[in-house]
Amino acid sequence: MSKLIINSRTDWTPALLERAWEEIAIISEEELELKPGVDLYPNQFEVVSAEQMLDAYSSIGLPVHYNHWSFGKEFLSNAKAYEKGRMGLAYEMVINSNPCVNLLMEENLAYMQIMVMAHAGVGHNAVFANNVYFREWTHAGSIIDYMLFARDYIRHCEERYGLTEVEQVLDAAHSISMHSIDKYKRKHHPRMSEEQRISALMAEDDRRQRELDIILQRTTITQSDTKALGVEEDKDTFAEEEENVLYYIMKKSPNLARWKREILRIVYKVNQYFSPQGPTKTLNEGFATFSHHYIMRRLEEKGILTSDAYMAYLQSHTGVIYQPTYKSRHYSGHNPYALGFAVLSDVKRICDEPTKEDEQWFPKLVGKRWQDAVKEAAFEHRDDSFIQQYLSPKVIRDLHLFTVNVKHHYDSQYGHTSTKGTVTEIHDDLGYANIRSALARSKERINYCPQIVVQGADLEGDRTLKLRFDSYMGRTLNEDDANQVLGYIDNLWGYKVQMTV
Amino acid sequence: MSEKLPTATYIFVDRRKTGRGKSLPNRQRLLRRIKDAIRQSKPKDIDAGGVKGVTGGAGPVNPVNVTRDCLHEPVFHYASSSGEQDLVLVGNDEWERGDDFPLDGGEGDGKGGGEAGQGEDGEDDFVVNVSRDEFFNVFFEDCELPDLQDTHEKELPELMPKHAGFQKEGNPAQLSVVRSYKQALPRRRALTAESREELEELEAEYQVLALELADLDGEDRQDHELARIEEIHARMTEVELRITELREKIKSVPFFEKLDLRYTKKEKVLVKAADAVFMMIMDISASMDEDKKRIARKFFSLQYAFIKRKYPNTDLVFVAHTEKAYEFTEEEFFSTRISGGTMVSPSYEMLNSIVNARYDATQTNLYLSQASDGDNWVADNANIIPALEESGLLAKLRHMSYAQICRGWGDEGLWNVLQSIANTSKKISMVKIDDDSGVFDAFRQIYRKKTST
Numbered sequence: 001m002s003k004l005i006i007n008s009r010t011d012w013t014p015a016l017l018e019r020a021w022e023e024i025a026i027i028s029e030e031e032l033e034l035k036p037g038v039d040l041y042p043n044q045f046e047v048v049s050a051e052q053m054l055d056a057y058s059s060i061g062l063p064v065h066y067n068h069w070s071f072g073k074e075f076l077s078n079a080k081a082y083e084k085g086r087m088g089l090a091y092e093m094v095i096n097s098n099p100c101v102n103l104l105m106e107e108n109l110a111y112m113q114i115m116v117m118a119h120a121g122v123g124h125n126a127v128f129a130n131n132v133y134f135r136e137w138t139h140a141g142s143i144i145d146y147m148l149f150a151r152d153y154i155r156h157c158e159e160r161y162g163l164t165e166v167e168q169v170l171d172a173a174h175s176i177s178m179h180s181i182d183k184y185k186r187k188h189h190p191r192m193s194e195e196q197r198i199s200a201l202m203a204e205d206d207r208r209q210r211e212l213d214i215i216l217q218r219t220t221i222t223q224s225d226t227k228a229l230g231v232e233e234d235k236d237t238f239a240e241e242e243e244n245v246l247y248y249i250m251k252k253s254p255n256l257a258r259w260k261r262e263i264l265r266i267v268y269k270v271n272q273y274f275s276p277q278g279p280t281k282t283l284n285e286g287f288a289t290f291s292h293h294y295i296m297r298r299l300e301e302k303g304i305l306t307s308d309a310y311m312a313y314l315q316s317h318t319g320v321i322y323q324p325t326y327k328s329r330h331y332s333g334h335n336p337y338a339l340g341f342a343v344l345s346d347v348k349r350i351c352d353e354p355t356k357e358d359e360q361w362f363p364k365l366v367g368k369r370w371q372d373a374v375k376e377a378a379f380e381h382r383d384d385s386f387i388q389q390y391l392s393p394k395v396i397r398d399l400h401l402f403t404v405n406v407k408h409h410y411d412s413q414y415g416h417t418s419t420k421g422t423v424t425e426i427h428d429d430l431g432y433a434n435i436r437s438a439l440a441r442s443k444e445r446i447n448y449c450p451q452i453v454v455q456g457a458d459l460e461g462d463r464t465l466k467l468r469f470d471s472y473m474g475r476t477l478n479e480d481d482a483n484q485v486l487g488y489i490d491n492l493w494g495y496k497v498q499m500t501v
Numbered sequence: 502m503s504e505k506l507p508t509a510t511y512i513f514v515d516r517r518k519t520g521r522g523k524s525l526p527n528r529q530r531l532l533r534r535i536k537d538a539i540r541q542s543k544p545k546d547i548d549a550g551g552v553k554g555v556t557g558g559a560g561p562v563n564p565v566n567v568t569r570d571c572l573h574e575p576v577f578h579y580a581s582s583s584g585e586q587d588l589v590l591v592g593n594d595e596w597e598r599g600d601d602f603p604l605d606g607g608e609g610d611g612k613g614g615g616e617a618g619q620g621e622d623g624e625d626d627f628v629v630n631v632s633r634d635e636f637f638n639v640f641f642e643d644c645e646l647p648d649l650q651d652t653h654e655k656e657l658p659e660l661m662p663k664h665a666g667f668q669k670e671g672n673p674a675q676l677s678v679v680r681s682y683k684q685a686l687p688r689r690r691a692l693t694a695e696s697r698e699e700l701e702e703l704e705a706e707y708q709v710l711a712l713e714l715a716d717l718d719g720e721d722r723q724d725h726e727l728a729r730i731e732e733i734h735a736r737m738t739e740v741e742l743r744i745t746e747l748r749e750k751i752k753s754v755p756f757f758e759k760l761d762l763r764y765t766k767k768e769k770v771l772v773k774a775a776d777a778v779f780m781m782i783m784d785i786s787a788s789m790d791e792d793k794k795r796i797a798r799k800f801f802s803l804q805y806a807f808i809k810r811k812y813p814n815t816d817l818v819f820v821a822h823t824e825k826a827y828e829f830t831e832e833e834f835f836s837t838r839i840s841g842g843t844m845v846s847p848s849y850e851m852l853n854s855i856v857n858a859r860y861d862a863t864q865t866n867l868y869l870s871q872a873s874d875g876d877n878w879v880a881d882n883a884n885i886i887p888a889l890e891e892s893g894l895l896a897k898l899r900h901m902s903y904a905q906i907c908r909g910w911g912d913e914g915l916w917n918v919l920q921s922i923a924n925t926s927k928k929i930s931m932v933k934i935d936d937d938s939g940v941f942d943a944f945r946q947i948y949r950k951k952t953s954t
Contacts, residue, residue: 009749014513021511037510046516051759055523072531073572075524083760084687099512106517107755121511163533175575325592334591402593404602408582417582421602426593439589450577469577474584477577484575 004304008312012110017045020114020304021121027298028122032291033371041100041129041140043121048103054078056093056103060274063101064147066154066266068170094120096128096273098140111309115316118295123288130379131284133276143273150266157259169260172488173246173267178449180246180268181275242454245467245489246271254463255494264492279382279445286340287378290348293317293341323399334439342395343387347373350392357393361432388440393432402426403438446472452499463495477501531572538571539639540945543938641807644948647900648928649777649866664767671764685761693751700747707740777866779808780818780852783834784873786843787823793906797872798835799940800904804870805831807948818855824878826851845877845915846884853894862897869901870947872934877915885918895928902930902947 004019021043029035036043048056058075059065095101102120104113128134139146158166242248249256250264277284296317300310323338324330350358351370359366365373377390403425410417425431425438441447455466467489469477482499490497596602667680710733717726717733781804783797808815819834821827823841826848852869856862877885889895903919905911916931923929932943 014515018511018513025510040510042509043511044514045511046514048516049521049759052516052521052523055521058524058527067526067530069527069530069534069572070574071524072527072529075528076531079760082688083684084691103516109753163530164537167530167534171574176577178576323591325594326590327592327594331591334589399591400593402590402596404588404590406586406588406604408584410583419582419604421604423596423598423600423602424587426596426598431598435589438587442587442589448578450579452577471584473586475579475586476583478580481575482577484573485577488575 005306006110006114006304006309007306008109008111008309010110010309012108012113016110017104017113017117020110021045021117023299023302023304024114024118024122024295027295028291031298031371032122032294033375034122034126039129040122040125041098043117043125044099044101045117045121046101046103047106049106050082053093053103053105054082061093061095062143062147062270063095063097064144064151066147066151066170067158068174069167070174092116092120094124096124096134096138096140096277097143098129100125100128100140109312111305111313112316114299114305115292115296115313119288119292122295123291124284126291126375127280127284127287127378130375131276131280132380133280133382137276138273146269150270154263154266157263161259166263168491169263170267172492173264175485175488176246176249177267177271179452180244180271181445182244182247182272240456241468243451245452245454248454249465249489249492252457252459253493254459256492260492276382279384279443282334282336282340282343282383282443283378283381283386284340285337286342286344287374289317289320289337289341290344290374290378293345325400339399342398343390343392344374344377346392346395347377347390349394361393383443384440387443388436391436391439393427393429396427396432396435400427401435401439402431403435450475450477463493465489465493465495465497467497467499469499469501471501534571535568536639536642538568539636540643542640543941637806637810641811643950644807644811644945645950646777646779646808646812646866646868646948647930647951649899664765666766667763668766669760669763671766675764675766677763677765680763680765681757681761684763685757688758688761689754689756692754696747696750700744700751703740703744703747707737707744710737710740776864777812777815777868778818778856778860779804779812779815779868779870780855781820781834782845782848782852782869782871782873783819783821784843784845784876785821785823785837785839786876787840788843788876789874789906793874796906796934796937796940797904799937800872800906800934800943801870802835803940803944807944816860818852820848820851822848828855843873843877844881844884845873846881846888849885849888849892849894853888853892856894856897867898869898870904871902872904872906873915874907874911875905875915876912879914882914882918885915886922890922895922895926898928900928900930902932904932904934904943906934908935 004016004023006016006020010016025036028040034040054075056063057078058071060071060074065071093103100121102117102125104116108116128138128140134140154166154170246264246268250261250268253261256264296305296310296313299305300307305313321335321338321341323335324332347365348370350362350365351368351373354362354366377386381389402423404421405424406419406421408417408419425434427435451470451472453468453470455468457463457465469482486497486499667677714730714733714737717730722730781801783801785794789797805817808817817831819829819831821829821834821837821839822843822845823839824844824847825841827837827839828851829837848871856867860867895901903916905916919929920931923931930947932946934940934943
């Protein structure tokens with residue numbers, strides 16, 4: 001067989017992609033020390049059209065999803081942007097499933113497809129399979145089967161109870177889906193071998209199909225049914241202050257119909273599945289970018305990518321890690337690809353070529369094998385601890401990071417809000433530690449999701465549901481939206497709902 | 502593509518032929534939601550500009566923010582300017598500790614912490630623009646004139662294909678090249694902008710080089726000139742190469758993508774509509790104050806728009822009354838300032854003679870819609886049954902609606918008389934309108950299609 005050589009204009013063919021993947025797999029195994037099939041889930045590469053990519057966008061990447069108008073809204077706004085040329089489509093889409101599903105868009109040239117396979121098929125795949133939060137919170141092996149069940153069940157409810165009824169439950173559930181996170185981990189599920197997994201799934205499929213039939217006939221589900229549906233059994237006792245609002249309502253709402261409860265459970269499950277993605281965005285994109293860049297460079301060194309293909313790749317790569325400064329009108333916070341890539345690349349540099357400064361800041365990294373250090377950073381953390389532990393003074397200097405304290409002051413006498421910004425830290429010796437902590441803190445959930453707790457419900461008395469909003473840094477809730485959400489909660493609860501702010 | 506055993510570490514699948522249009526059910530649900538919201542909506546400006554406002558123009562329905570509201574997905578999120586935040590920003594170029602940092606530009610405001618909270622930004626950028634026509638089409642979609650009968654029994658209703666815009670699916674024969682081209686243009690522009698810019702620059706450079714080369718051409722050239730010629734040749738080859746490359750790159754952006762294609766759409770339209778006459782009686786007596794008159798006009802405007810759009814061949818008859826009945830033109834009807842006492846029965850008498858003079862009642866669908874505050878002269882209430890029922894007018898009508906416009910119950914005399922007829926005749930719909938928004942409920946109550954279930 002002739003040597004595989006890819007230049008910037010080479011079109012992809014199925015055979016070429018397979019050979020390219022074999023080459024990627026060698027580098028992944030030998031140099032990144034991630035063995036496909038062992039340290040990575042098996043990859044399923046799917047070639048799709050642009051329109052199918054838009055489809056995938058709108059169902060937040062899941063290949064199967066229940067139907068809801070909001071996904072149609074997502075599709076149309078993406079399609080509009082794409083048609084107007086305002087947006088290129090992302091090069092990749094990857095699903096945290098086993099096998100790991102990677103979408104490849106048909107119009108990409110060969111070198112782009114290779115970059116995507118390295119980025120998603122190695123990088124994201126490795127994070128899904130190894131990161132402690134993904135392993136603890138998601139079941140890559142069963143998500144697609146669960147979504148098949150969810151889609152069929154909701155379709156069935158639509159037929160039986162009407163589109164509007166179902167839509168109302170989903171609207172309400174979506175409005176509090178951010179508040180469906182369990183504070184404490186569920187029982188840890190060890191990974192099964194592939195064979196075990198497949199036979200377990202098949203058995204479960206059979207059982208689920210039977211159970212589904214039963215549900216479809218009876219319309220109501222009993223407790224034992226939900227158990228048989230493969231839904232881990234739920235705690236019935238609640239913390240004194242419960243943060244999982246959706247779950248609480250699902251379990252305790254006095255008169256909620258069974259099928260509505262089941263829909264809440266579906267939304268809870270889907271959200272649970274996605275819950276690690278937000279808090280690991282930076283390290284996940286960082287590791288994927290680190291992986292693709294490493295692999296692409298090695299492919300060029302091995303002569304598989306010609307230098308013009310590598311130049312063309314670098315153009316895409318620099319686009320991916322472009323970080324506008326605060327003055328730019330394109331600025332919208334940190335680009336997680338750029339930040340994660342910068343941090344991980346610097347971890348490798350510190351292992352390989354430490355400076356005096358690094359010895360002082362990262363004594364444990366100096367002299368460590370970079371493969372071990374980079375993987376530990378990407379697999380054992382969430383973004384907040386990842387940044388707290390690995391953001392180096394060099395990266396802070398490179399990015400010219402600085403912190404600004406913003407205070408909004410509401411003047412009740414004049415009825416307007418004044419805002420004051422003060423620069424608090426800059427990228428110098430005194431500032432590094434504080435900038436690092438501030439950036440780590442900003443990745444904490446409380447910054448983008450207000451804390452709402454269930455204080456309890458007077459189930460013996462008038463059944464009022466009591467919620468409380470805990471202000472953080474003096475921030476208040478947007479009232480219009482809060483009232484609308486409370487209206488939704490009202491519908492689900494069926495009795496009075498009170499929220500103290 | 503080859504399928505490997507499940508134990509392999511990878512597998513390639515070509516999905517392009519299968520699994521298309523996955524989001525179709527979602528888009529259908531989206532449309533359904535928008536349509537529902539439109540049907541439920543109570544636009545404020547329905548009578549703005551009177552009759553012209555509801556019939557003319559394709560401008561957007563404003564300020565009907567129907568779609569915006571119905572597509573909003575609320576979540577708990579922080580008010581944008583409250584409390585305190587520590588932003589970590591990128592690209593310090595001038596700041597020292599303790600500097601005041603200006604925030605009025607909005608840069609970094611609320612975004613410095615990385616991902617903006619869900620529902621904080623962007624979510625509502627997506628607005629479906631509904632034109633006035635689209636709006637009314639949906640609004641009237643499930644409404645109809647009750648009991649409309651085909652009066653052209655001998656002629657079969659005919660369906661004719663009519664041009665009805667463009668669609669994304671279709672057979673090749675229907676492909677509209679011009680429309681597809683328009684659709685593709687912005688996408689191709691955006692995707693090739695950089696390359697085209699560079700191409701133009703290089704082409705210009707090439708020309709300049711060629712000119713310079715021509716200048717240098719000749720005999721007795723000195724060494725440095727020869728060197729320059731060499732240099733120019735080298736650069737020109739380089740530029741040529743790059744130009745070819747760029748041209749190819751531009752070419753490689755697909756001229757049409759599946760998404761761009763538009764096909765002409767034909768719709769079958771019923772050309773033969775039944776003949777119908779829609780008659781309106783509006784009370785303009787002194788007891789109808791400005792508010793009530795506005796509400797009445799709104800009620801008739803809505804019906805007017807409904808008839809004009811759905812039953813374009815329908816004749817309209819406008820009657821207004823004080824203690825006397827007047828037949829008006831459209832314009833007079835919606836703008837008259839006449840005022841006086843109240844007698845209802847002369848209007849029925851007038852309509853009866855209009856019908857007898859102008860229409861063949863057996864061949865025509867006759868409709869009557871009346872609005873009043875119910876404050877009829879007491880003695881005239883005794884004339885209602887003779888003028889409406891005994892005269893044979895009611896029998897000729899397919900349907901009649903009576904809307905009483907007043908807060909609370911108002912005068913019940915006229916209402917009671919009409920109600921007594923309605924009790925035995927299914928032809929009469931009785932509705933009450935309290936305020937502006939009640940107009941829409943009343944309209945739907947009267948004209949909502951009756952499902953046969």
